[in-house]
Amino acid sequence: MGAGKTTPKQRQRAPSQRALENRARILDAAEQVFARDGFDGATIRRIAELAGVPLGLVNHHMGSKEALFQTVVGRRAEELSTARLDALDTLEREDGVTLDRLLGAFFRPYLDRAGADAKWRAYARLVAQVSADPTWHHLSETYFDPTARRFIAGIARLYPGVRTADVSEAFVYSVSAMLAYQTSHWRIGALAGDTGATGTAEALIAFCAAGINARLSAAMPPAGS
Secondary structure (H helix, E strand, C coil): CCCCCCCHHHHCCCCCHHHHHHHHHHHHHHHHHHHHHHHHHCCHHHHHHHHCCCHHHHHHHHCCHHHHHHHHHHHCHHHHHHHHHHHHHHHHHCCCCCHHHHHHHHHHHHHHHHHHCHHHHHHHHHHHHHHHCHHHHHHHHHHCHHHHHHHHHHHHHHCCCCCHHHHHHHHHHHHHHHHHHHHHCHHHHHHHCCCCCCCCHHHHHHHHHHHHHHHHHHHCCCCCC
C-alpha cells in the first residue's frame, strides 16, 4: 500500500459538533421520557419532539428503541460506579469501614447527584425501573452488579460466617429503600402533613444500617460453631 493512500476507515470523519449536540439532546430527552412513561409507554416520536429533532434522526443516531434505552441506562452508570468505588477504596485504605459508612459510600454519590440535578433525578427513576423489572436483568448485570458485589463483600466482612445470600438480600432491601427515597420522598411530607418534610440521607442510611444489622446479626452462626 502506498504511503499516501488512505483506507476507508481513515477517511471516516469524526462526528461534527452538531451531531454530538443532537445526540446529547436525544439522550437527555429519552432519559426524561423513559423515566416518565416507562419503556413500554415511551415512543420515539415523543423523544424526538422533546429533543427538537426530526424523528428519523433518533433512529439514525441511536437505532432501535431498546438500543436507545440501553444507551440511556449505561450513560451515567460508569460515573456513578466510579464515584462509589472511589469512596469505598478510601474507606478501606483508611481502615474506616463501618456499616453506616459503607452504605454512605454507596448511597451518597447517587443521592447527591439526583438531589442537585433534574437529569439525575430522571435517571434515578430510570434505575428504579431497571431494578424492579427482570426484563432488564442484563442491564443490571452489566452496569450495576459488579459494583454492588464489591459492597456486598464489604458488608460480609463485617458479619463473618453469614451466607452471601443473606447479605445480598439485606443489600437489595436497602437499595430498594434508597430508590424509593429518591423517587417518592415527597410522600414523607404528604403523610406528615408537612410539605417541608422530605427526610434526609442520614436518616435513610441509619434506617438501612439498622435493618441490615438486625437481619445479619440474626443470621450469624453461633459462636464456636
